[in-house]
């Protein structure tokens with residue numbers, strides 16, 4: 001079974017005019033939009049909103065006003081909107097994204113990115129990862145499972161572990177974590193579990209299964225096209241969609257209403273999120289299943305829109321056609337200097353060897369494209385490229401959406 005498609009007709013409301021007053025936000029000019037179209041990486045955009053507030057010190061009213069005009073409320077009605085609730089939800093998503101970044105960039109036996117399928121079950125128990133301390137997320141409390149896990153009481157030496165295990169398993173995940181600690185040490189296995197529990201909790205009761213159907217008022221426009229028949233009478237009719245996946249509106253004159261349209265019918269199960277927050281957590285769930293095979297690059301209009309684009313991690317080199325992916329090197333000494341991991345927007349990497357060099361020297365913060373040979377060895381040298389370095393084909397999609405493109409060109 002494989003039902004995991006977002007209802008392409010699912011819409012949400014944003015506000016073209018947002019004014020912040022002392023007590024609340026006044027919005028007008030409601031506009032329906034398709035989050036599936038304009039917000040394919042909206043979970044990362046929400047995580048950035050949290051960074052904007054915590055790290056870039058942008059005023060909360062500015063962040064929130066911008067968000068409401070671009071994407072609307074996360075859940076509930078605009079009247080109940082509360083900026084602190086918004087930042088709290090953004091912080092939860094932010095934490096998940098930071099952990100995904102750690103998982104995607106962790107080096108394991110020479111391969112970058114922790115591929116669940118490649119990890120030995122013994123390693124999963126003992127592999128310790130450093131992730132941001134969930135106690136430090138603004139407004140987080142024990143309703144957020146990572147917070148709850150990190151603050152569990154310390155294990156008593158003899159409690160709950162069998163005699164045989166206790167000696168091998170001394171590297172258990174940290175408990176009773178202090179807020180002073182920038183990071184939380186957790187085993188890979190516990191981390192996967194707490195990620196899954198969190199996603200499940202956020203999606204529970206907030207997504208329902210439906211059938212893709214034309215039974216939708218938004219697309220009928222009977223007021224403006226009085227000569228056409230309302231489409232809601234044609235459930236399951238397979239009306240063509242445009243390049244963006246939006247249904248094209250067939251015009252049916254009054255005289256022709258009795259005539260068959262000539263379209264076929266289609267029955268397709270789709271997921272309907274209850275609200276924008278549920279949609280964002282569906283994106284989080286999707287990224288969780290894609291680790292470590294995806295990367296995120298900035299949209300060309302990133303300075304303005306803050307959106308990222310999802311790419312397959314491995315793509316062909318335009319010179320040698322071999323499949324290449326990017327890796328970034330950091331010196332381990334960089335990490336000891338930045339004791340406040342929570343303030344880092346970039347993924348943290350372990351020390352790694354410089355590619356293409358027989359000496360084990362390390363370099364700092366450099367991103368290169370590498371190809372993995374059949375024998376598992378990675379190299380950044382390209383035999384067909386003029387400068388001897390691989391280069392990926394420029395992706396066709398460089399803008400997050402057509403509006404962003406027209407605003408910035």
Ligand SMILES: [Zn+2]
Nearest residue numbers: 317320382390
């Ligand atoms: Zn190449």
Ligand SMILES: [Zn+2]
Nearest residue numbers: 299305400404
């Ligand atoms: Zn953009």
